[in-house]
Amino acid sequence: MTLTANWSYPTAVRFGADRISEIAEACSVAGISRPLLVTDRGLAGLPITAQTLDLLETAGLGRAVFSAVDPNPTEQNVDEGVAAYQEGGCDGVVAFGGGSGLDAGKVIAFMAGQSRPLWDFEDIGDWWTRADADAIAPVVAVPTTAGTGSEVGRAGVITNSQTHEKKIIFHPKMLPVVVICDPELTVGMPAAITGGTGMDAFAHCLEAYCSPHYHPMSQGIALEGMRLVKDNLLRAFNDGSDIEARAHMMSAAAMGATAFQKGLGAIHALSHPIGAVHHTHHGTTNAVVMQPVLMFNKPKVRRHLARAANYLSISGGFDGFYAYVGELNAALGIPANLTELGVTDPEIDVLVEAALKDPSCGGNPVQMSRGNTTKLLQACF
Numbered sequence: 001m002t003l004t005a006n007w008s009y010p011t012a013v014r015f016g017a018d019r020i021s022e023i024a025e026a027c028s029v030a031g032i033s034r035p036l037l038v039t040d041r042g043l044a045g046l047p048i049t050a051q052t053l054d055l056l057e058t059a060g061l062g063r064a065v066f067s068a069v070d071p072n073p074t075e076q077n078v079d080e081g082v083a084a085y086q087e088g089g090c091d092g093v094v095a096f097g098g099g100s101g102l103d104a105g106k107v108i109a110f111m112a113g114q115s116r117p118l119w120d121f122e123d124i125g126d127w128w129t130r131a132d133a134d135a136i137a138p139v140v141a142v143p144t145t146a147g148t149g150s151e152v153g154r155a156g157v158i159t160n161s162q163t164h165e166k167k168i169i170f171h172p173k174m175l176p177v178v179v180i181c182d183p184e185l186t187v188g189m190p191a192a193i194t195g196g197t198g199m200d201a202f203a204h205c206l207e208a209y210c211s212p213h214y215h216p217m218s219q220g221i222a223l224e225g226m227r228l229v230k231d232n233l234l235r236a237f238n239d240g241s242d243i244e245a246r247a248h249m250m251s252a253a254a255m256g257a258t259a260f261q262k263g264l265g266a267i268h269a270l271s272h273p274i275g276a277v278h279h280t281h282h283g284t285t286n287a288v289v290m291q292p293v294l295m296f297n298k299p300k301v302r303r304h305l306a307r308a309a310n311y312l313s314i315s316g317g318f319d320g321f322y323a324y325v326g327e328l329n330a331a332l333g334i335p336a337n338l339t340e341l342g343v344t345d346p347e348i349d350v351l352v353e354a355a356l357k358d359p360s361c362g363g364n365p366v367q368m369s370r371g372n373t374t375k376l377l378q379a380c381f
Contacts (some may be wrong), residue, residue: 023094127260183247
C-alpha cells in the first residue's frame with residue numbers, strides 16, 4: 001500500500017513521506033508570504049526544524065521562528081509569540097511540533113489581530129463570536145508527533161499561569177488552511193514520547209466512541225482510529241524507523257481529533273488539571289488514568305466496548321478491552337498510577353474542582369458529581 005494521499009477532510013491534508021518538501025507551496029496556498037514558524041524549545045534545535053526553516057528561506061519566505069513554548073503552553077507564551085509575529089511583520093503561522101507547538105501556533109495566529117484579552121475567547125457558549133474573524137491569520141500545521149491531532153482542530157489548549165487551569169480557546173477559523181502530515185518527521189521521537197503521544201490518540205478515539213452524544217460519523221472514525229493504534233503503536237514504539245507504522249499512527253492521531261467533535265470525557269477532564277498543576281505529559285497522563293475511568297464508566301459503556309472489542313479482535317468483551325489497555329500500557333512502559341508518574345502531595349479537592357469545570361467532563365457517559373469524581377481521582381493513585 002502506498003501511504004501517500006491528499007485529503008480534504010476536515011481540511012486540506014498532504015499526507016505522506018517527504019511531504020515537508022511542499023511547505024513553501026502550502027504557505028502559498030494559505031496566502032502566507034512571511035510565516036512565523038512556531039515550535040517548542042525541545043524541537044527548536046533539531047535537524048527537522050532546521051530543514052523546514054531552510055525550505056522556507058530558500059523559497060524566499062524568510063526564517064522567522066518563535067520557540068519559547070512550554071510543554072503546556074501558557075498565555076505568556078502566546079503574548080510573547082504575538083509580539084514576535086508583529087515585530088517580524090508576519091502574515092501567517094507555520095505551527096510545527098507536537099500538541100504544544102501546534103496549539104501555541106494556532107492561538108498566536110488567532111490572537112495576532114485581536115484587541116480583546118485571550119481569556120475572552122474561552123470555549124464557553126458563543127464567546128468565539130467576540131473575535132474579529134477577519135483579523136485571524138492563516139495557519140499551516142505540521143505535526144511532528146502522532147497523538148494530539150491538533151493539526152486538524154479548531155481550538156488550542158492554553159494553561160492559565162495564574163490559576164494553573166487549562167483553557168480551550170476556540171474559533172472555527174483556527175482550523176489550519178493546509179496540513180502537512182509527513183511521518184518521516186516522527187522517526188526521531190524517543191520511544192517514551194511515541195508511547196505517550198500514541199496513547200493520547202487512543203484516548204481521543206476511545207472517549208469519542210464512548211461519548212453518549214449522537215454522531216455516527218465520529219463513531220466510525222473513532223473505531224477505526226483505535227484499530228490503527230492497536231495494530232501500529234507497539235510497532236512504532238519498538239522500531240522508531242518503521243515508517244509504515246509511523247504513518248498509520250499519524251493517521252490515527254488526526255482521526256482521534258476529528259472524532260472527538262462528538263465529545264471527550266473523564267480521561268481528559270482528569271488529565272487536563274493534573275497536567276496543568278503537576279506538569280505531566282498529557283498523553284502519558286491520559287494512559288495512566290484510562291483504566292480507572294473505564295471501570296468508573298463500565299455501567300454505561302460495557303456494551304459499546306464489547307462491540308469495539310469484537311472489531312479490534314480482542315476477546316472477552318468489556319473485560320477483555322479493559323485488560324488490553326493495561327497490557328498495552330505495560331508494554332509501553334507507562335507508569336502504573338499517578339504516584340509513579342510523579343504526582344506527589346496532590347490537592348485532591350483542587351483537582352476535582354478543575355475536572356468538574358473542564359469542558360471534557362460534559363461528554364462523559366456517567367455523570368461526574370463531586371463525590372464520585374473524588375473517588376475516581378483517588379483510584380488513579
